[in-house]
């Protein structure tokens with residue numbers, strides 16, 4: 001019998017008020033690792049009340065003292081780094097090297113949040129009018145919550161909660177029900193840090209818990225990361241209930257290759273962008289727009305690289321690509337591959353069934369050539385190891401293709417021409433743009449988030465923007481005699 005997970009509310013591990021449980025499955029072995037509760041409104045109500053009560057005193061703990069809890073958390077995360085990475089691989093499937101990288105990115109968010117005493121400072125101006133001074137301060141707002149996706153089980157909640165509590169808010173984390181174990185471990189470390197009861201809470205669940213978060217009167221703000229249709233729903237519902245919302249959605253990322261690009265560097269970056277984490281990254285390259293005569297070497301080089309990928313259990317040495325998250329998701333990805341073939345794209349590398357273990361949700365790397373804008377695989381997010389190549393006549397045509405797509409998360413250009421790079425950087429729609437880099441991932445001290453249908457809200461995740469999202473700017477005007 002596998003472990004039944006509990007919620008962490010008001011400083012204690014408590015059973016969820018539900019008899020609905022779902023198995024947490026290792027996608028490489030199909031072994032059941034634990035049972036996660038799919039709670040409901042009563043669990044969120046309990047957490048929201050505890051967090052609301054804790055807010056009254058946590059907000060007046062000096063920022064420098066709040067930061068000290070986070071220094072401790074950073075140390076504990078580092079001490080448990082390997083166990084955390086192994087947990088990410090076990091429940092998600094990505095390779096151990098990829099898991100280590102994602103844990104490191106999460107720790108870096110805690111590091112930036114430790115700078116709260118400086119980053120929370122406001123502004124002052126003497127004599128805004130004769131004898132009148134004006135000052136602005138940042139004040140915490142209350143209870144915040146995050147609703148997380150499955151693809152970065154340890155990292156994504158750390159984009160938010162360290163900043164929220166550093167600013168003086170209290171917090172509820174709702175991990176993805178598909179991968180709750182990494183947060184379970186992180187919340188044990190949170191418990192060891194000795195945060196006052198109710199400051200950091202975790203409630204497991206699915207739609208029922210999400211809906212309770214979006215409508216609870218004591219929750220002031222919501223951060224969401226996941227697919228675009230749910231991001232839009234979360235944004236609209238939470239906003240209709242008077243909350244601050246930042247909702248990061250899905251992606252279809254374009255990678256433009258100019259004929260003058262450095263071939264080896266470009267091919268390595270295209271391949272790892274598309275096939276890293278089995279394509280389950282919001283920053284994964286989905287479509288290569290091969291400009292002019294780059295098309296032939298791009299296709300041949302990518303085919304070679306796809307063939308060299310070793311698919312298997314991410315915890316094993318030498319494996320370079322793990323499984324996708326679930327049987328259901330595997331079927332969805334395979335459905336897109338069938339659709340691409342049916343629509344007339346050319347499957348120049350077919351990774352289905354190639355040297356894969358019999359057990360587990362494996363899909364080998366697939367490469368399509370001859371994709372066009374009107375094909376389903378040229379439009380929809382596949383979120384699997386499937387890369388599409390399209391021809392583009394020139395940079396303008398490539399940029400028109402990108403602008404016409406409803407999603408705009410990240411985009412990259414590969415070129416040695418400064419003018420082309422500059423035009424792309426400043427004019428491309430995507431909010432995360434890169435030059436000669438396959439994954440345009442802003443680090444924890446910059447903001448993270450897309451545009452158009454990839455992002456709903458105003459303020460992005462982490463970086464300085466986090467201090468805007470998690471505080472209200474109050475302005476004082478003062479005159480003395």
Ligand code: NAD
Nearest residue numbers: 147148149150176206207210226227230248249250251282
């Ligand atoms: P998802 O939208 O299915 O689920 C995300 C969260 O929403 C989960 O916690 C889930 O419990 C909840 N949820 C699911 N269905 C719901 C519903 N009907 N009502 C209310 N809540 C619901 O996303 P996922 O499959 O877990 O994650 C993959 C997606 O996340 C991809 O589209 C990917 O591009 C995106 N993503 C985006 C970013 C980014 O920075 N923009 C980062 C990571 C992942």
